[in-house]
Amino acid sequence: MIKVLLVRGDVTRHISMLIAEFTIDHPVLREALRRVRDIEVVWEETYETETGLTKMLAWITSADFEGVEAAITDDSAMADFTMLAEVGDRRLYRLTFDDLGRDANLMPVLMDVGGVLQEAIGTNEGWWCRVRFPDRESLEQVYQFCGDNDISFSFDRMYEETDWGVGKGPKLTVAQREILLEALDSGYLSIPREVSLAELSGRLDISENAASERFRRAVRSLVEESVTD
Template sequence: MLIAVFTIQHPVLGGALRAVPSAEASWEETYSSDDVLTQMLFWVTCEEASDFDAFEEAVGETSAVRNLVEFAEVDDRRLYRVDFTEEGRRTNLMSEFIGVGAVLQSATGTADGWRCRVRFPDREGYRRLFEVCEAHDIPFRFERIYEQTSVDADGGSTLTDPQRETLLAAVESGYLDIPRAVSLAELGERLGVSQRSASERFRRGVKKLIREHL
């Protein structure tokens, strides 16, 4: 088995995520109840409560989804469901995953696109997905591909790139040392973000690692 990590600029929620850069979406499930209805469940986190309102408004202006419904709010996250429009169904990659025997293990959407982690049975399946993205004019940025081992057989980490960057910087800069070598504000400066943003990235990254591995 192969694990491929890549980022795609997919039309589903892409415009809304770019409109509200603080929003981060985590794919939960995509399913079809009949030939014309495809729905997706996903979680969203935002830095400010008002950003959720801005995100919901931005989703209403996109062409790939409609009928946004909020199902739950837990801590700083909200669970939503959307229906795919014809454009969303046409570019839906789930059928392609199934067709090549692939499994979508995680997908995290930000203003930079959807970062996906997919398990493929072979490289031919990966090449097929890349060709489908090209055919639908979906920008595709490869990150890495590697053989799955027993260590990561359960799916591995789904940290976003900013979260991974923040956690690594925290270790390298001595933020986790006792006593701390740098303050949270200095960590933010190192990353080129505000103290609040650095704190949010660090907290969400740690929470995600704990949920996935403990």
């Protein structure tokens, strides 16, 4: 959608885009996301090789990489994987899609409708995605693709982003919003603090380490969006 604003005889082109945030139960890494507690997968890139293979690069955070790799091996959407790097409790993997993963790959349909995948994070709740669409019709086509491929689709929110940043919200995942709200409601943010990190993690049924990392990432996103230029 193009909006034109006239200011003292000058014309400024003002472009608005639709930002959709949604959670899907996608076949890719489904086994790992279901079986490994507190796993977090941060999507980096999906691409096709010259030989026609579809591959994905992703950072995986977990306290049980043996379980992660066993689940990937059992995943019907994955053909194979290679661990490329390790930093603390994070590992960078290159994953090759099997037929199921390739057929359910969202990237081709996103490219066809003019959408751009800005962020995708996999947790025990599924894949949370933020996608920029040129219009609602393109979003509906992606929704239809998910329905045709038996991929459950749950809307989180939609808003408008412009070239001026109007309407752009903090880049928080559903899990990050949940822990911030729980921290507020439980008194974790009170002075003095009313609950410990262990108690906060217990309320969310996640490990203390996962709660700490999720909270820090949420705060960092808020600071980056609200304070920094």
